[in-house]
Amino acid sequence: MLRTDHNTLALNDFIPAVVSEQGMWQDRIFGLPFIQAVFGLYYRTDIFKKYNVKVPQTWDELKDTAKLLNQKEPGVYGITFMGRRGVQLQCTYDNMLWSFGGSWFDSKFNPTINSKAAVDALDYFKSLIPFAPPGVLTYDWDENANAYAQGTAAMTIQWQNAAPTFENPAKSKIVGKFAFTFVPGQPQSDGSVYRTPTFGGWSFQIPKDSKNKEAAWEFIVWVTSQKVDPVLALAQPGSRFSGLLDPKEQAKHVEYKGMLESLPIAKGRPRLGAYSELADALEVALSDAMTGAKASKQALDDANTKFAFILKKWKYLK
Amino acid sequence: MVPLALVYHSDLEKNRVGEPVFIGFLRRRRTLLLFIAPTVGVLLAIVIFPLFFSLALSFFDWNVIQAEPWSWVGLGNYSTILFQDPYFRTSLTVTVLYLLGTVPLQLVLGLIVALILNRIGQKIINSLRTILVIPAMMTPLIVGIIWRLMYNPDMGMLNYFLSLLHLHPIIWTGMPATALPSVMIADIWEWTPFIALILLAGLQAIPVEPLEGARVDGASGWQTLRFVVLPLLSPVILVAVLIRLMDSFKTFDLIFVLTQGGPGMRTEILNYYTYRNGFKFFHMGYASALSWLLVIILNVISMILGRTLRSRGLYAAGR
Numbered sequence: 065m066l067r068t069d070h071n072t073l074a075l076n077d078f079i080p081a082v083v084s085e086q087g088m089w090q091d092r093i094f095g096l097p098f099i100q101a102v103f104g105l106y107y108r109t110d111i112f113k114k115y116n117v118k119v120p121q122t123w124d125e126l127k128d129t130a131k132l133l134n135q136k137e138p139g140v141y142g143i144t145f146m147g148r149r150g151v152q153l154q155c156t157y158d159n160m161l162w163s164f165g166g167s168w169f170d171s172k173f174n175p176t177i178n179s180k181a182a183v184d185a186l187d188y189f190k191s192l193i194p195f196a197p198p199g200v201l202t203y204d205w206d207e208n209a210n211a212y213a214q215g216t217a218a219m220t221i222q223w224q225n226a227a228p229t230f231e232n233p234a235k236s237k238i239v240g241k242f243a244f245t246f247v248p249g250q251p252q253s254d255g256s257v258y259r260t261p262t263f264g265g266w267s268f269q270i271p272k273d274s275k276n277k278e279a280a281w282e283f284i285v286w287v288t289s290q291k292v293d294p295v296l297a298l299a300q301p302g303s304r305f306s307g308l309l310d311p312k313e314q315a316k317h318v319e320y321k322g323m324l325e326s327l328p329i330a331k332g333r334p335r336l337g338a339y340s341e342l343a344d345a346l347e348v349a350l351s352d353a354m355t356g357a358k359a360s361k362q363a364l365d366d367a368n369t370k371f372a373f374i375l376k377k378w379k380y381l382k
Numbered sequence: 383m384v385p386l387a388l389v390y391h392s393d394l395e396k397n398r399v400g401e402p403v404f405i406g407f408l409r410r411r412r413t414l415l416l417f418i419a420p421t422v423g424v425l426l427a428i429v430i431f432p433l434f435f436s437l438a439l440s441f442f443d444w445n446v447i448q449a450e451p452w453s454w455v456g457l458g459n460y461s462t463i464l465f466q467d468p469y470f471r472t473s474l475t476v477t478v479l480y481l482l483g484t485v486p487l488q489l490v491l492g493l494i495v496a497l498i499l500n501r502i503g504q505k506i507i508n509s510l511r512t513i514l515v516i517p518a519m520m521t522p523l524i525v526g527i528i529w530r531l532m533y534n535p536d537m538g539m540l541n542y543f544l545s546l547l548h549l550h551p552i553i554w555t556g557m558p559a560t561a562l563p564s565v566m567i568a569d570i571w572e573w574t575p576f577i578a579l580i581l582l583a584g585l586q587a588i589p590v591e592p593l594e595g596a597r598v599d600g601a602s603g604w605q606t607l608r609f610v611v612l613p614l615l616s617p618v619i620l621v622a623v624l625i626r627l628m629d630s631f632k633t634f635d636l637i638f639v640l641t642q643g644g645p646g647m648r649t650e651i652l653n654y655y656t657y658r659n660g661f662k663f664f665h666m667g668y669a670s671a672l673s674w675l676l677v678i679i680l681n682v683i684s685m686i687l688g689r690t691l692r693s694r695g696l697y698a699a700g701r
Contacts, residue, residue, distance in 0.1 A: 148556070149644025199535025201645065202556035211536060337447050341663040352646035357558045 077290060082303045085332040086267035095269035096288045097303040099296075102326045103159050103247055103261045104319070106212065106230070107219045110241045111137065119245060121257050123160065123188055126219070126248045130195040133218040142195035144217035148204045149351035154343055155262045155333075156221055157350055160185040162260035162331050163250045168342060168371070169334070173380040175371030177346060178364040186353055186360040193354065201355055213238060221247060223264075224326075225300070227319035244322035246329075263330030265303070303327075338378040345370040440670035447664045459671035470672070472647045473655040476562065477631065480651055483566045484573075485626050489619070491570070492577030497607075499578065500585045511579065518576035526639030529568040530555070533640070555641045561648045565636050572636075573629075577622050584618030585611070620691040624684055631680055652676055 078097060086097035105126075107119060115136060120126040130142030146152035161167070166181035176182070193200065197216050199207070209226040211217060213236035220226075227244055230236045249259030268284040270277055286292060293304045301308065301323060308314075308324045333339065349367035352358040358366070375381035398406065408415060440459055442452040463470050499507055517525065532539045533554035541551040554564040588611065596606045612619075634653045637643060643650035643658070650658075656676065660669030 148642065149646070150642050197536060198551060199553055199556060202533075202535055202553060207534065216536065337445070338663075344658060344662065348644075348647055351644045355556070355558050355645040357646050357648075 077304045079303055079305060079327050081263075081328050081330060082265065085263065085330075085335075086265050086303070089335075095267045096284050097265055097267045098288060099300045100263070100265035100303050100323070100327065101223045101225050101301075102263045102323055102330045103155065103221060104224050104244050104322050104326055105219060105221055105247050106226070106242050106244050108215075108238065108241055109243050111140070111218045120248050122251050123163070123248050127188070127191060127195075130192060130219065134195040137218075140215060141197050141217045143192055143219045143221075144196050144200055144203065144208055144211050145192065145221050146203050146205060146208045147193075147196075147201040147354055148207075149347050150204055151343060151347065152205055152208075153350050153354070154347045155223075155264070157185065157189055157346075158262040158331075158333060159221065159247045159260060160189055162262075163247075163258050164188075165250070168346070169375065173375050175368045175375060175381075177349075177371055178361070178368040182364055183360050186350070186364060189350075190354060190360065210235075224319040224323045227317065231318065242318075244319040246322060246326045259326075259329060260331045261326045261329065263327065263332050336378070336380065338374050338380065341374045341378075342371055345374065436670040436673060439667055440674050441667070443665075443667045445664050446666055452667070455667070459668050460675070463668070463671055463675060469647065469650075469655065470652075473650050473652045476647070476649060477651045477653075479562065480566065480569075480633070481627065481630050483563070484569045484630055485623060487566075488570050488574045488577050488626060489623060491574045492581055492622070495574065495578035496581035496585055499582050507582070514575035514579055516575075517572045520572070522572070522633075522635035523639060525568060525572050526636045529564075529571075529636070530640050533564055556645060558645050558648050561641050561645055565640055565649055568636055568640065569630070569633065573626060577626065580622045580625075581615065581618060584615050587618075588614045616691055620688065623687060623691070627683060627687065628680055631676065 082097045082100060083093070086095070088094065105120070111133060112119070115133065117129055117133065120129045126143070132142070133140070134142035145156050161182055164181040164185040166176065166179050166185055168177055169175045197211055203211065205223075205226070208220060208222055209229045212220040212222070212226070213230050215237045224244060230242055231239055233239050246259055247261045249257040252258050268288070270280045270284070274280055287296070288303070290304060301317070301320060305324075308320045314320050334342070336342070345367050349363040353360045353363040372381065439452075441454065441456055443455045443459070444452045499510065535541055535551055535553045535556065540554065544551055552560060555561050592610050592614065593606065596610045601609070632653050633651060634657065637649055637651060637654045641649045643654050652672070653676065656669050656672040659665050659672060
């Protein structure tokens with residue numbers, strides 16, 4: 065790495081939070097980030113203008129706005145989201161959980177998914193269901209993007225990479241009528257709003273037993289460099305400031321501005337080997353609570369027990 | 383390469399001095415063996431080897447994404463599954479419900495269709511046969527996708543028809559109460575025609591004399607069906623039920639596409655749960671143990687079923 069041309073590498077041009085989440089582990093750089101995705105709030109600029117509504121900044125404002133706009137236009141609900149049991153539901157919930165102050169487990173790996181903050185976040189999430197289309201609990205990424213693109217809701221919380229679908233005249237009825245901004249957050253005592261958009265992405269890493277490490281590294285540096293990143297960004301957004309700030313990109317992708325604002329404060333999910341299992345236990349609990357099969361507290365208590373079992377099995381917890 | 387003609391040479395018919403009988407047997411059938419060797423090789427590699435590999439793996443604890451090698455746990459995986467894993471019990475319950483909901487219904491509906499078809503002329507049956515076979519021949523994943531589109535609460539066909547009848551739309555795969563029935567309906571749609579064809583073949587093979595005899599004796603249609611046709615059909619029914627039972631137990635595609643095991647764990651059948659453990663959480667040893675438990679359970683069910691059905695019907699008559 066010492067021999068790499070620092071101008072090409074341009075480490076400073078990467079968004080710091082992204083590098084630390086995607087490319088670093090225990091303070092060492094292991095790889096470079098490539099494609100990013102972050103959650104945000106999409107809202108219909110035309111509807112907001114018509115009813116003179118402000119963009120909601122906090123979760124409570126979001127609920128009030130959804131309630132206000134629900135069914136004001138025929139067939140248009142207040143909000144839509146991804147409610148099907150699966151990773152999308154869990155990512156959506158994470159936006160709320162973290163800003164309410166909850167977390168999956170503490171620094172000693174004791175599971176804390178049934179804390180008061182977590183239960184409150186889940187109850188809040190459930191309270192949005194009446195203002196959403198009736199099928200919302202079967203919506204995965206495609207169905208939600210489709211529903212919003214067909215104009216069935218005034219707002220949606222989804223990954224920023226749904227924006228191209230909304231911009232595509234062949235698939236969307238709302239081309240040019242929406243904007244993307246950060247997710248709402250929890251108001252703090254000092255007046256600021258604490259937001260924690262969920263974030264995920266891809267990065268390049270070199271496996272330990274690779275036979276061509278030098279060549280691999282050169283490739284990685286090239287493909288994430290300032291020259292290539294914007295080219296690739298025409299298809300999927302990259303992780304460099306220069307790529308996202310570029311006016312041509314911004315003109316083409318209306319969501320990049322919102323993405324630039326959200327990425328520095330975004331939070332990634334726990335990077336553990338046990339992540340898949342923990343996520344699954346959480347998803348089952350969320351699905352049970354959202355469909356009303358179990359009370360929020362009960363569902364999260366069950367998830368917590370399962371978390372403890374899983375963390376013990378993976379030897380994180382003694 | 384020995385030409386075929388030489389295989390029959392009388393010289394090769396005898397065992398060579400000191401040669402074990404079995405080797406002589408093999409030697410005489412060299413050509414035959416050469417022809418079937420590729421297939422046997424493939425079967426060994428794809429079926430037999432993984433079978434024993436997974437059996438061995440089920441006694442170890444191995445997680446693919448961790449650097450540690452296999453560690454012996456003996457029956458540890460099995461005991462965790464049976465006694466400590468609450469998700470396994472939920473999964474098993476769901477699987478049993480699924481089997482009870484699909485197989486009997488498919489059997490009854492298939493029988494009705496077969497009985498109706500039996501009365502129609504042969505030409506019509508031949509043309510219908512192609513149509514009937516289509517659902518069973520479709521890739522299960524495609525069946526799942528089609529049904530997912532139909533079940534879509536906003537844009538699916540089913541809710542559209544409900545709205546035409548001024549009925550409230552149903553969130554088919556989203557509500558806990560309707561999720562499993564929705565999957566079952568798709569499964570029944572997929573396999574009933576297949577059962578019907580199997581039963582039709584059986585019906586057409588029934589000899590005419592017992593039926594005529596029953597008619598002469600004054601039996602009603604229902605009595606003929608119950609006391610003459612069904613017993614004569616019982617071997618075929620047994621085959622159909624066993625095939626369906628074994629396949630139903632292994633359903634994966636429909637669940638994967640329609641509900642992903644949700645809502646909650648309402649549709650997480652055993653096969654899907656095993657997939658999760660093996661390929662999402664990477665507990666390969668645990669997943670292998672689950673798979674073998676599935677095999678054992680299936681075998682037990684098949685044995686019980688075989689014995690029950692054989693004690694009645696055709697076999698009981700001693701034929």
